Structure formats: structure tokens, C-alpha cells
Amino acid sequence: MSRPSTYSPSDQYLVEQVLQGDTARFGEIVNRTKGLVTQIVFKLIPHPADRPDLAQDIYLKAFRHLAGFRHQAKLSTWIGQIAYNTCLHYLEKKRLLLPGEPGLEAAETGPGAPALLAVAPEVEARLFGQDLTAVLAAEIDKLPPLYKTLIGLYHQQELSYAEIAHITSLPEGTVKSYLFRARKALKESIEATYQRDEL
Template sequence: MSDSPTSSVTDQQLVRQVLAGNTAAFGQIVQRTEGLVTQLVFKMIRHPADRPDIAQEVYLKAFKNLAGFKFQAKLSTWVGQITYNTCLHYLEKKQLVLVDPAEPPPDDAAEEGRRSLPPLVAGSDYNPEAALFDNDLTAILGVAIEQLPPLYRTLISLYHQQELSYEEIAQITSLPDGTVKNYLFRARKLLKQQLLTRYQRQDL
């Protein structure tokens, strides 16, 4: 199957096409970013009825402010930043917390030794029984992740599912790299505690 005619068009070219009056090119921008936008909205906003309106607001803002995009980051990162800020504004308006306010602020210096995070589900030599186990564990993890505070859910999704770098996540959330790493560490620690509390070790 051959690539679509627009698959080789760069982000810069798409932006310039839209700014030149080709509004149809904005549809390609939507296609390239909707996965990230969906993940952010779904992880940060619990109320399903509000999600479509927020996603629509994100793309209205992106279209309106496209002339201000300076190509200093990926287009998807820029749209992700708009999405994050839009969701953050929603949470603040609803007086919902992004993360547990009782937690002390992150100590970025404590993250110096944490170079990377292991995968949520460790790899193995697959066989049918192992694959079934991994599927069950993935489902269990999915349920547990949804119980985390919005910021933790979001960071885990961006890092482990969208496979974004610390730098990209920092750009989207406007958090320092060290803070992103620290919150990810806390999220995984809390996730582990929840799993151990809810399930017997032999069930995992």
C-alpha cells in the first residue's frame, strides 16, 4: 500500500499551507495530533460528556494561534501543550486537583540518580501462557492507572503509551525535566502500592 499524498508533507509545510488560506490542510494537522490530544483529554478529564467540547476547544485554539507557532518544538508538542493547558484550566474551573495537594513539592535533586524508568510490564520470552498473563496484567494496570490523580495518569500515558521523551513531556506540561521524572517515579510508586493493596501477590 502506498503512502497517502500528504504523508510526506512536513509540519512546517502544513502550517504554511493553512496560513496561506488552505484550511483543508488543518485536517492533516488534526490527524497527526489527535492521538496525543485524545490521550491527554481522556487522562485529565474524567467526565466523558466534557471531553468532546474540550478537544474541539483545543483545535479552535490551535487554529486561531497557528500563526504564533515558531517551529521551536514539534507541532504535536505544541498542540499537546495547548491541550494540557486547556484541560488544566477546566480542572481549575471545576476546582478539581491535578495531584494530591498534601504531597510535598518534588525535589528535583533527588532525581539525579534516576536516569530512566523501567517499563510498566517487564518483557519476557513470549509463549501463549505468558501472553495471556501479560494481557491480564495490562488490564489490571489499566484499571489501577485510572485511579491515580490526573497528573500522574497523564504522565504515565505520555511516557509509556505515547513514548514521549522527558523533554517533550516537560514542554507539554511546562514542568522541569527533573520534576517530570520525580512525578513519574511517584506515580509508579503509588501505582505499585495500589496494586499490592488490591490484589494478592500471587494473583499478579
């Protein structure tokens, strides 16, 4: 999949305007990047009440460090990196699940995960029929935070592997590997749910 990774000059213009004192322009930066930041915050932070303050903190950090942004990456990727690190810091403080902890492995090989081809054709038809969208959100929510985030960034924000690697500070190969596992776990989770419902 080829995805654009070039820096948009209009982002540079906005940054310069904000640095010259036109702070109202920062609102445009927020509006341009809030989809990505919201995606990261919602997927990584399990407590809904903490999300608004975290999202605000992310942008205040971005504002304070804006002069240090060197345009080597897209502005959205840079803010995404701040969002990801801020959320990780929050998870560390709250001692919640972090990337690489056992929960990730359990999610992909947990008991009850059916063999892929053992699913009956009629279940398959229903599983990937029109009502998939309705159950998808609930099934994504059951995944570990890192998996949820990677799926959101790749499939919904349509970021490239390189951009996700930049945001998460993970090697590109690791991002691919985690994303593969996340999608497999999601598919198996949906299948397992449907099989339970069928019984």
C-alpha cells in the same frame, strides 16, 4: 532512553498550507496529533461528557494561534501544551484536583500500600502474569490526573522527558520525579488490589 526530538519538515509544510488558507490541511494536523491530545484529555478530565468539547476547543485554539507557532518545538508538542493548559483551565474552573494538591501525596503513601518485597511470590507471579493488561486500565484510572497523564505521555505516546516538560511547563527533574512516583504508586496499587482479591 534516546527519543527523537527533531522537528519534522512536513509539519512545517502543513502549517504553511493552513496559513495560506488551505484549512482542509488542518484535518491532517488533527489526525497526526489526536493521539496525544486524546491521551491528555482522557487522563486529565474526569467527566467523559466534557471531553469531546474540550478536544474541539483545543484544536480551535491551535488553529487561531497557528500563525504564532514558530517551529521551535515539534508541532505535536506545541498542540500538546495547548491541550494541557486548556485542561488545567477547565480543572481550575470546576475546582477539581490540580497538580501539587494533596491528592498526589495521598496516592503514593496512602494506607494499605504494601511493602514491595512483602508480596508473596505466587501473588507476584499472578500480578505480573498475562492478565496484567486487563487490570491496568482500571488501576491507572485510580491515579491522580497528573500521574495518569505523565504515564500516558511517557509510556504510551513515548515522549521524552524534555517534551513532557515542555507540554506541562514543569521542570524536567520534576517530571522525572513525578513519573517515578506515578509508576511506584501504580505498581503498589496493582499489588494492593491483588492482595485484596486474594483474601
